[in-house]
Amino acid sequence: MYKIKVNDTYDFDLSAANDSLQLNGEAIPVDVRELKDGHIHFLYRNKSYNAEVVSENHDDKTSVIKINGKLYEVAIEDQFDSLLKAMGMGAGSGKGAAEVKAPMPGLVLSINVTEGQEVQKGDNLLVLEAMKMENMLKSSTDGTVKKIHIVKGDKVEKNQVLIEFVS
Template sequence: MKYKAIVDEQFEFADLSSEGIDLIPTGEGRFHVLAGRKAYEAVLHAVDWDKRVLKLQLNGKLFTVRLEDEYDQLIDQLGLQVTNQHQMKDIKAPMPGLVLKIEVAEGQEVQTGDLLVVLEAMKMENVIKAVADGKIKSIHTEEGNAVEKGQLLIEME
């Protein structure tokens, strides 16, 4: 499968594939990467799985990388991007992990992109953000709790 990477919303790299790339884990969130004849040290700082965005340090320099697969690119070419016509009422854990921080309180108004919860999974911090404007109806977890994939974290109205 071919991917497109958008780096810092400034540079695009198209037709990327994992062929010819060796990725060797060297520690928690750390990797040694061999691509072609070049070697890189990579540190994964954060991942937003819903938006396919990585915060990645490569040879000491921090980058924000957004990945698009062939289907994302096709949808974009056809002009069929999904819009937020409905509000997400339930915020659920995208993966099992530990709730590190809850950044909102019941009754609080939030806007699209506001930080809601920081979830640690596989020794990486994953930021869960509001996908639509709304109000926090109830919070169903606490900081320090372990949660399962799909577990209800926050209800919005």
């Protein structure tokens, strides 16, 4: 299942099944043909459309797509993006995450950062033990640690704010 936003105006839920698309619960027959040079032709409700991807930004999962000469900015979110967002670890469009939340209940084994410390995307922030497994929580963005709300040995609940970043 994908969540798609077009021009910051239209929101759709999209999934593929048996040669058709499910668009907001409505089954839509699909006839798509790939043409050369990344161009695509498709039929939708008996109308013909030509499409091409003009640009892509893989970091924020957006694309600019030209359909029959008109440009559309499209943002796509899959089930993993939804899960990360629910855990407080979603990637923002150019903005850093404001806080890191516990993705599950657990025990804080170690904290690898201090307040005021600058971190880079991918830096190790803390280790959370859950279901007898150690989970390394990493920074989803570059930023500065504003406040650490936990200490080593704390038991935390799902979605509890662990670390807050400077906005």
